[in-house]
Amino acid sequence: MDWGLILSNLFHDTIVFSTALIFAALGGLYSERSGVVNIALEGMMIIGAFTGAVMTFAFQDSLGAWAPWVGFIAAGIAGSIFALPHAVASVTFKADQTVSGVALNFLAAGLSIYLTKIIFDGAGQTPTLNSVFNKFSIPGLSEIPYIGHAIFEAYPTSFLAFIAVFVTWYVVFKTPFGLRLRSVGEHPRAADTVGINVKRMRYTAVMISGMLAALGGATISLTTTSNFSHNTVSGQGFIAIAALIFGKWHPMGAMGAALFFGVAQAIKSLVQIFGLTNYIPTEFIFMLPYVLTILVMAGLVGRSSAPAALGKPYDTGSR
C-alpha cells in the first residue's frame, strides 16, 4: 500500500470538501465582524447552489465550458440580494438576528425547490449539468509527485477560495474599510461618533456575506454534485458557522477549521474505500465529522471571544 498516494488523495479530497465551507465561513466572517449574527449561511448557500445550477443549465448549450462561470457569478449576485431582507430586518428594524436568520433558512429551502419545480416541470431537482467546473492543474507544479496531485490539481473554485482567504485577511485587517467593519462590530457607538455610518457598514457586510456564502453553495452544485436538489447543501452552512466560531472570527482560523472539517469528510470516504467498514459500523463513520467537531470545540476552543456587539442591534439613541 502506497502511503504517499493515500496521503496525497486524502489531502486532495480535503481541499475539495473544504472549498464550500471556506467560502461560507468567510461570508459569515464579514457579517459577524460587523455585529450581525448570520445563522442564515445555510439558506444563502442553498440559494447559491440553486442559482448556480439553474444559470449553468440555461447557458450550457450556448456557452459550453464558460457556463459554470456564469452560474458562479450569478450565484454571488443572487446571494447578496437574498441577504438583503436579513439586513433590513436586523439593521433597520432591529429584529432578533437569529430569528431573522432562521426565517431566511426556511425561505431558501422552500423557495429553491418551489422554483425548481416551476422551472423544470414539477421535478424536485435540476437535471444533471453536462457542463460543470473541471479540475485545473497548475502547469509544472502539478507534476511534482504526490504534492502535485494533493495541492496543485483542484477545481478552480478551490484556488479562488484560498485567494478569498488572503483577500479577506487583507481587507479586514489592513484596509480602512476593514477597520470600520471591525469597529462597527466591536463598539458601534464609538464608530458612530467618529463619523462611520453604522447602518451602511452593516448592510454592506451582510450583502458581502450573502455573496460569499452563495458562492460556497454554488461550488457544491457546480463541482461535486452537478445538480441541485433539496439535500445538496444539507447542513454545510451550519458547519461553516461552526468553522467561523472554531476559527475565532479570523480568516486564517476559519480556513483552518474548514480544512479540519474537510479532513473529517475525506477520512470518511477513505475508511469506506479501505473496507474498514467490516470492523467499524458505517453509522459511526458517518458520525465521525460531527463527533470530532464536538470534541474539538469542547477541548480546544473553550470560551471564544465573539465581536463585542455581535447580535446587538444598534440604536442611534441608546447609550
Add this chain to the structure above:
Amino acid sequence: MNRVIAVFTKESFLVPAVAIILGLLTGAIAMLAGGFNPIDAYVALIKKVFGNAYNFGETIRQITPLIFTGLAVAFAFRTGLFNIGAEGQFIVGMIASTVVGVSFDLPAIIHAPLAILAGAVAGGLWGAIAGYLKAARGVNEVITSIMLNWVALYFANWIMNAFFIPAGKQTSEEVKDSAIITIGWLAEMFDNARLHWGTLIAVLAAIFFYIILWKTKSGFELRSVGLNPHASEYAGMNVNRNVVKAMFIGGMFAGIGGATEILGVFHYQAIMTQHTGYGFDGIAVALIGGNTPFGVILAAILFGVLTFGASGMQFSAGVPFELIRVVIASVIFFVAAHGIVKMFIKPILLKKKEGGN
C-alpha cells in the same frame, strides 16, 4: 364587548396575526409569479384539512409532534438558550421508546408510560449534553446541538441496525400492544386517522411548561438566568446548573414527542435516511408562538394545518407544496421584524388610543 376588542387589539396578539396575514400574502404573490391562482390554492388547502374526518384527524396527528418540539425550543429560549437540537432529541426519544416498547412484556398500564418516560429521559439527556458543554466548556449550544442532531440520526440507525432490525429488513419489529397509545375508538370516529394519547400529553406538557416557568421558584431562576445571567449569578443563582436543567427539560419535551410518534403513529422504528424535520419545524413553531405555551399550541395548529393542507394545494391547484415553506418563512420573518408589522398596524393602534381616551 370592549374587553373582547381589547384582547384582539393587544400588540402580542396583533403582531403575530398581521404577520400571518402578511405571510399568506407573500405566498399569494409567489403563486401569482409562478402562474398559479392563489385563491384556488388556499381554498384547496382548507378543503384538504377540513374536507373529511380522516384528513382532519391526520391534521391533528401532524400538529401533535410540533407542539412537543415547539415547547422544546421555546423552553430553552425562555432561559436564553437557542435549542436547534430538538430534532436530535426527538430522534433519541423515538429510539428509547422503541427499545422499551419492543423489549419488554409488561401490563399496558406500566408499559406505555414506561416507554414514554424512556423517550423523555433520552431526549432530556441528549439536550443536557449541549447544556453541559455550554456550562462546563463554554461551547456555543447552537453548534453542539446542530452536531448532535446528526450524531443522533446515525446513532439511532446504528442501534436499530445492530440490535432491533432483522437482517434484510428496513424496519424494527412492532412495539408490543401493551406499549401502543393509539386511541382505537377515536381513530374509528375519524375513519382510522392515526389519533393517539400523545395529543392529550402535548396539551398537558404545555400546562406543565407554564406551571414550572411561572409558578415555581426554579422556574423563576430559569427565566431570570435567561433575562440576565450576570445579575442572576450576582443574586446567588447557579447559572451553569440552570443551563443544563433548561436543556434537559427542553430535551424532555422533544423526547416525549418522538416517543408518542412511535407509540401512537408508526408502532415501529425505520432506518432513517434523513431527519424527520419536526425538530426544525419546532423552531418555527416556537418563534411564531412567541415562546409561550399557549402560543406554541396555536402556532403548531397553524403550522400543522398549513403543511398538511399543502398536499391538497398541490393536488387540486398544482402549486408545489414547498410554497408553504415560503409562507411559513415569511411569517417567521415578519414576527422577527415586528417593526415592519407595526407599520401596518399603526392605524389600528392609533384608533384604539383615540377610542380608549
